[in-house]
Amino acid sequence: MTTAPTPRTALLFPGQGSQSVGMLAALPPHPAIAATLDEASERLGHDWRELDTAEALAGTRAAQLALLIAGVATARALAAEAVAVDAVLGHSVGAFPAAVAAGVLDFADALRLVALRGERMARLFPAGYGMAAVLGLPARTLRDLVARARASGDLYLSNYNAPRQIVVAGAEPALDALCRLAVEAGARKAERLAVATLSHCPLLEPVADALAGAIAAMPVRPPRLLYASARRARVLTEAPAIAQDLARNVAEPVLWHDAVELLVERGMELFLQAPPGTVLADLLVEAHPDMRVRQAEALLR
Missing domain, CATH: 3.30.70.250 (Malonyl-CoA ACP transacylase, ACP-binding)
Incomplete structure (x- = not known):
């Protein structure tokens, strides 16, 4: 009896605008997820539940941190269940959990970077x-x-x-x-859109500069998975290029459609969307109706 080959799989991480009230509490009850939530609380110095409220998620910092935590928790749980992931791609702030999943960044450093990103974005354009x-x-x-x-x-x-x-x-x-x-x-x-400020345009250059300075002092490693950049619609293989990608993506357009097409061309057969929401999965199904697309959390329940 032969075993069906494992499909080449890409894990997609959503960006700001996908957040929803209670999204962290709604993650599947998995030991790796619980451990990631506890680690986030310890690193941030406050309970992760403080990020999960309507009031908090209306702000840029909490929304982006919640998306990072949900993405990393999901990737870790998939790994614990031996779900093989071949490639990662993140939309906007979703690039940070993608980098953690690929072994490029430590989770603790990603938390610091995303907190800085959200704080600087909110401070630069608090309203209007x-x-x-x-x-x-x-x-x-x-x-x-x-x-x-x-x-x-x-x-x-x-x-x-x-x-x-x-x-x-x-x-x-x-x-x-x-x-x-x-x-x-x-x-x-x-x-x-339900975002507290703007992003992905030249007005965010000061935020990109602050992120570049912060990430320069952190260990950044070559990816152990295929890391696709939604900023460049290219596969990045060198640590310095990914560090630049993480810093710069806030001030440059998201080429999401082109990045997904790149992964399709690279032979990905199954796309999993990390929580929350279905926005990225819906876009993929619209572009490729015959592609296998699933919610990652469905594999963990």
Whole structure:
């Protein structure tokens, strides 16, 4: 009797906007997850439950830390259950749990970096800025609309999640103007996202500089898994390149669709999405209806 070959598997980690109240408490009851939550509490100096409330998750620091913790906990539990993962890819702050899962960063250092990232982002733009998603328009059309809406304030294309699902970042008046223009141009939907500040645009250069300085003092190792960058839509194999990727991704666009296509071309046959939510899985199913896509936590219950 022959055993079916193990499919080449990629683990995807979501970014800010995917957080939900109680997301950490809702993780599967697994020893590796419990240990990761305890470690996070010890390293942060406060109980992880303080991150899991509606009030906390409305803030950038708590939301990003919760996503990091959920991703690392899930990756560790999968490893404990001998679920083989061949590649990792993170959306925005999801790059940090991807780096921990690939052995690039220690979890303790990732917690420090993500806390710094969230704190600096919130401090730089405490109010008046945000992000919006536009569905149904190609990038070339949206670029023209962004140029028109910039009359109302800073505005940038920030996340290329799918050919016709693109996120923009900028000042609230410009976002409102862009949403109106997009609907007039035939967009299926144009709406603000549940994020407390903006990201993935040149306005975040000071945050990228702070992260680069912090990560320079930390041990960063070559990945033991295939590490795909959503910032460059490339596989990165050297520790310095991944360190730069982690620091810079906050100030540069997310090339999510291209990064996923890269993994498909690299022969990935099964995609698992780490919690919370199903956003990344839904994008993948839309682009590749025949691809095997599952929620990672379903393998742990």
